[in-house]
Amino acid sequence: MSKQRLKVLSFTTVYPRPGDPRFGIFVRARLQHLGELAEVRVVSPMAAVYYGMAGKRLMGLNGIEGPVRDGNVMVEYPRWVYPPGMGWAHGWWLRRFAQGTVERVRRGFPFDVIDAHFGHPEAWAACGLARRFGAPFTVTLRGNETAHGKDEKKRRRMAEALRAAARVIAVSGPLRAFAIELGVRPDRAVVIPNGIDAGVFHPRDRAAERARLGMGDGELHILSAGYLIKRKGHHRIVETLTGLRARGLKVRLWIAGEKGAEGDYAGEIRRRVGECGVEDAVRFVGAVAPAELACYMNACDVFCLASNREGWPNVVNEALACGAPVVATDVGGVPAMIVDGRFGRVVPVGDSAALEEALARALTGVWDRGAISAQGMKRSWGEVAREVFEQLSAAAEENRQ
Numbered sequence: 383m384s385k386q387r388l389k390v391l392s393f394t395t396v397y398p399r400p401g402d403p404r405f406g407i408f409v410r411a412r413l414q415h416l417g418e419l420a421e422v423r424v425v426s427p428m429a430a431v432y433y434g435m436a437g438k439r440l441m442g443l444n445g446i447e448g449p450v451r452d453g454n455v456m457v458e459y460p461r462w463v464y465p466p467g468m469g470w471a472h473g474w475w476l477r478r479f480a481q482g483t484v485e486r487v488r489r490g491f492p493f494d495v496i497d498a499h500f501g502h503p504e505a506w507a508a509c510g511l512a513r514r515f516g517a518p519f520t521v522t523l524r525g526n527e528t529a530h531g532k533d534e535k536k537r538r539r540m541a542e543a544l545r546a547a548a549r550v551i552a553v554s555g556p557l558r559a560f561a562i563e564l565g566v567r568p569d570r571a572v573v574i575p576n577g578i579d580a581g582v583f584h585p586r587d588r589a590a591e592r593a594r595l596g597m598g599d600g601e602l603h604i605l606s607a608g609y610l611i612k613r614k615g616h617h618r619i620v621e622t623l624t625g626l627r628a629r630g631l632k633v634r635l636w637i638a639g640e641k642g643a644e645g646d647y648a649g650e651i652r653r654r655v656g657e658c659g660v661e662d663a664v665r666f667v668g669a670v671a672p673a674e675l676a677c678y679m680n681a682c683d684v685f686c687l688a689s690n691r692e693g694w695p696n697v698v699n700e701a702l703a704c705g706a707p708v709v710a711t712d713v714g715g716v717p718a719m720i721v722d723g724r725f726g727r728v729v730p731v732g733d734s735a736a737l738e739e740a741l742a743r744a745l746t747g748v749w750d751r752g753a754i755s756a757q758g759m760k761r762s763w764g765e766v767a768r769e770v771f772e773q774l775s776a777a778a779e780e781n782r783q
Contacts, residue, residue: 388420388775389491393508394499397426399459408576408696409499415767417454423491424455427462427480458483470535473506484511493517494778501527502536505543518548518781520774523557525693525714541565548777553694554715574770575715576694577763583676583703585755591681602633602745605682607675607697609642610651615688617651622738623660629742638678640669679704684744689713690731702758705751709740725757
């Protein structure tokens with residue numbers, strides 16, 4: 383008799399949904415490949431209102447009725463509501479609103495393990511759901527946990543949930559260290575970085591892409607990509623342009639992205655552009671599809687990430703895979719991607735002088751874009767899924783013993 387396939391209930395508030403197809407595409411990528419190895423159902427609660435977003439974006443008072451087929455997985459989108467100003471309690475509210483959907487899913491899909499994404503608020507909610515249904519649960523830490531950990535009440539709840547988890551999967555070494563700091567047993571904390579889709583992010587005809595996108599050969603082009611939120615640091619790159627021009631570099635900055643769930647910082651970025659007097663050197667291209675983003679990465683001279691916090695910033699690996707040298711701040715898994723000066727430069731967070739100097743050197747340096755691409759392509763989503771599958775299977779087997 384063949385062994386029954388592992389049944390995984392993935393639990394995350396960050397997953398693409400109607401009206402926001404780019405939301406959580408990194409979570410989707412892992413789960414789509416995991417769906418080739420196991421049976422996967424996704425429960426992705428949608429908040430009725432995101433209070434942290436400018437304008438308090440309404441997501442609708444009703445969840446999407448019934449499961450939605452998304453490639454290799456089925457997705458449920460129940461509604462959830464949380465009170466503003468009580469972040470430490472969001473895990474409780476999330477579990478309360480998601481429990482009915484999980485009960486319904488459980489009747490037709492007796493899952494072996496709950497696979498939760500993010501340490502807050504999902505970990506606390508998943509811990510309560512796991513206890514109710516007698517299943518083990520795992521938690522993947524993706525980068526926002528260290529910020530939440532600065533709030534003592536959130537920190538205590540995260541610590542309790544992570545200590546109860548069968549496995550804690552961190553996308554970077556610093557996040558694994560953070561989990562151990564919260565009391566997670568070292569043998570239950572593993573690092574599984576994200577991967578890339580080499581079918582999208584790969585070298586292309588660079589000259590053709592530069593011509594199509596309007597990147598003139600007489601200029602040096604920096605690309606920054608990500609939500610237009612303060613954390614991503616687009617404004618920090620803008621502030622380097624005056625100094626780069628003073629060095630005699632004819633430079634242009636391209637910013638790809640739109641407002642995100644953490645807010646809308648576009649107005650402030652544009653204000654900095656005006657204050658620095660570089661209106662003619664900055665182009666806002668809006669949100670672009672992954673395949674088009676890959677074209678920008680191929681065409682640019684340097685990709686820059688100036689974030690003040692990340693887990694495993696996929697965009698760095700994707701830029702490398704396209705052959706672009708990268709200048710990035712020392713956050714999350716960046717040092718594990720830019721392992722030496724052949725691939726780019728890593729600078730301290732918040733050090734404007736170091737950022738400007740690194741960009742100047744990168745823009746005037748000679749790069750082996752083929753070697754850079756090979757570095758970026760070292761890790762696929764298929765490999766990620768296999769490693770995650772091993773951890774989920776071990777958690778389920780331990781629960782049976």
